[in-house]
Amino acid sequence: MTEYLLIDLDTERWLCRVCDNDFGDANGNYKEGTLVYDRDPREIHQPIIDPEKYEFTFSPDPAYCRILEFYCPGCATQIETEYVPPGHPPTVDMLWDIASLRAQWEQRATDPMVAITYGPGEDVQRHTHTPPQTPISR
Numbered sequence: 136m137t138e139y140l141l142i143d144l145d146t147e148r149w150l151c152r153v154c155d156n157d158f159g160d161a162n163g164n165y166k167e168g169t170l171v172y173d174r175d176p177r178e179i180h181q182p183i184i185d186p187e188k189y190e191f192t193f194s195p196d197p198a199y200c201r202i203l204e205f206y207c208p209g210c211a212t213q214i215e216t217e218y219v220p221p222g223h224p225p226t227v228d229m230l231w232d233i234a235s236l237r238a239q240w241e242q243r244a245t246d247p248m249v250a251i252t253y254g255p256g257e258d259v260q261r262h263t264h265t266p267p268q269t270p271i272s273r
């Protein structure tokens with residue numbers, strides 16, 4: 136679904152593509168299964184001009200903006216970030232019709248993990264899935 140998130144269509148669970156951590160029901164928001172770091176935006180976007188001289192420095196005001204970083208509790212991979220007003224709950228950025236996804240992949244008769252190989256590095260398949268065992272021929 137993203138570089139670091141997949142949906143297991145058999146179990147209908149959100150999983151980490153790096154460590155297979157289970158983030159929860161794929162019919163819901165994966166962010167509920169993540170660790171959240173509520174960042175002061177000034178840590179990310181430091182003032183460009185002197186804050187002693189100017190009221191507005193091109194650095195976000197933490198009274199109006201927070202940066203939420205979402206991490207996998209299994210491997211500490213940063214899954215997502217978002218900018219929200221202070222106190223705003225995490226947004227829902229993906230809701231999927233799991234039955235429809237499953238039907239589409241069944242119609243293709245292809246393993247989605249073979250067909251879609253983008254992810255955390257070229258060797259994501261090696262880290263997330265056991266390669267098919269091929270007999271050694273002599």
Ligand SMILES: [Zn+2]
Pocket residue numbers: 151152153154155156207208209210211212
């Ligand atoms: Zn992980």
